[in-house]
Amino acid sequence: MTENSPPADTGTHRPRRSEATRAAILRAAVARFAADGYERATIRAIARDADIDPSMVMRYYGNKEGLFRAASEIDLRMPDFAGVRAEEAGEALVRHFLQRWEEDGSLAAMLRVGLASGLDEGRQQALLEGQVGPAVARFCAVPAEIPRRTALVASQVLGMAVLRYLLEVPTVTSMTHDEIVAWLAPTVQRYLTAETA
Amino acid sequence: MTENSPPADTGTHRPRRSEATRAAILRAAVARFAADGYERATIRAIARDADIDPSMVMRYYGNKEGLFRAASEIDLRMPDFAGVRAEEAGEALVRHFLQRWEEDGSLAAMLRVGLASGLDEGRQQALLEGQVGPAVARFCAVPAEIPRRTALVASQVLGMAVLRYLLEVPTVTSMTHDEIVAWLAPTVQRYLTAETA
DNA sequence: CCGGTAGGTCAACACCTGTTGGCCAACGCT
DNA sequence: AGCGTTGGCCAACAGGTGTTGACCTACCGG
Missing domain, CATH: 1.10.10.60 (Homeodomain-like)
Structure with missing residues (x-):
């Protein structure tokens, strides 16, 4: 009372x-x-x-x-990757994303909605530049290449996220984090540090 | 009359x-x-x-x-890749997808809608198995690995498609087909033919 | 010549949506 | 004590939705 x-x-x-x-x-x-x-x-x-x-x-x-x-304000909570060696960058990034998506279900949800109705044009662009970009920058020496490398990294990570957390394709959901990292980390690593084609 | x-x-x-x-x-x-x-x-x-x-x-x-x-019945129009050498598989696949997405705008649209509201559960799963799977099978000797390799290929291609055709991120839309192929083909190639980690 | 049927239109139903304005109760200040 | 402000609720509005059933019309077989 x-x-x-x-x-x-x-x-x-x-x-x-x-x-x-x-x-x-x-x-x-x-x-x-x-x-x-x-x-x-x-x-x-x-x-x-x-x-x-x-x-x-x-x-x-x-x-x-x-x-x-x-x-629908998304916070990727990117760490600063200060103590991460350059050749571990791919693995570190992939692991972080997996963990982030998993711990916060609303991330997937907001992505779904964001994709569905183009309500927030340019929002994802800002998300890439503002949050993923700086993380990529830490491992990429040439500033001019950062946007493109960021986009490439995003394409792989985001594609996996769509399959695993939005579509929930069984083949993908049944993979362990380690298995996913084993396959994706080299890809991301290449997008981050390989010389331009 | x-x-x-x-x-x-x-x-x-x-x-x-x-x-x-x-x-x-x-x-x-x-x-x-x-x-x-x-x-x-x-x-x-x-x-x-x-x-x-x-x-x-x-x-x-x-x-x-x-x-x-x-x-919303999607047809990827996968060719049979009969005359494609194993080491060209990645490039062939990426090029086909780019062309397919570009020539048929409704593809992107249907993906958008399909992602939005889970109306057709398991539909994309069938799409992977039925259309992408067979193409992957042509370059992958071990049948048991096909589903997983298919999913990996899909994750990369689909992520790129989302960025380029759904979100239309400028950094990505401004890339040429050749540039995209140069970056993505090796990834897809690895997912297709690299030995299991 | 005529009746059935397929293709198509009209008007309405029942429902649910985002949104609004008026009203009520409690609290903090003087 | 009295008053204004704040947080909240109620009831309603106008509009748009998927869906339905009755009606019309032209064709085609017999």
Whole structure:
């Protein structure tokens, strides 16, 4: 009954008591978009998941597209690969991606949705340049080659991700991380460090 | 006016004079699904494109999902690679895929839609086994390895296709066929013929 | 000449969607 | 105590959806 009665100030910034709700909406949205895709994920369903009224979603995020934009921000969590030797780069990258995709199911979901309806044009471009690019740069001496090498690495890693996490092709899902690394790491390694053809 | 007045029997099978309409519907459906995705491609729009009534679509294909199933049958048109030497296999495959994707825009579209909402589970699996598999088999002696090698080849080719034709990342779209082949062919070649790790 | 049937249209149904504006309750400040 | 602001809910709107069944029309066999 008395519940918790938090002190008036919960910090230096007044945290807008509704931040909790805002976050709940976003969490529910990510899950719904992930499971159902953009069109099938209805605002009503998201609101129900978050235990609030549909109109609240609009108040907080303006409209459905705004909600989606907020929900589909992807963070690859690329480490800086500081201690990684150049000839281990391919393996390190492939392992990181496998782990990342596996630990965060919403990654696959957001990719699916992103591919489906071209809502966020140029978003993936930014993702490549902003997140994958810097990692590639650490192993690639010639700056001019970075975009292309980044794209090549992405093509292989992304293709594997599509097969394994989106399509869930049995042949691929049944492979172990080590097996995948054994095949993909040399490819990625070549894209990173081989001299230009 | 007189138009063509076909004889009563145009063959052993009576060709159901409506086959023309049926085909028109399907053509419009492919285009619409391609452009707008599954949910946004409305039956009304498809019918309008085909210059018929929406209800005709239902008569011919039962419901929207049936229409989609009919419209999303992908034919990779794999040649038999009879005259291709083993060490040219990678290049031959990559070139074929590039050409195929380029000449038939609906391929990309259908992939997009197929990825979006898991309507056709196991469909891509069948596509791999039925169409890519046999091509791989021609260059792979050990039958047991075919599924896995097929999947690996697919991962690279498909990843490139996603970047180039779905996401249309500038870095990738600006590459020439020869450049792509130069990078991808060795990878595919290795997936086809390298000894198991 | 005439009736059946295939191909096609029309109008409507029932439903669900994103979105909006008005109303209510609780809280913090003065 | 009183007041404004904030967070939240309710009910409704306008529009678009897949889908259905009744109706029409021209052809073709007998």
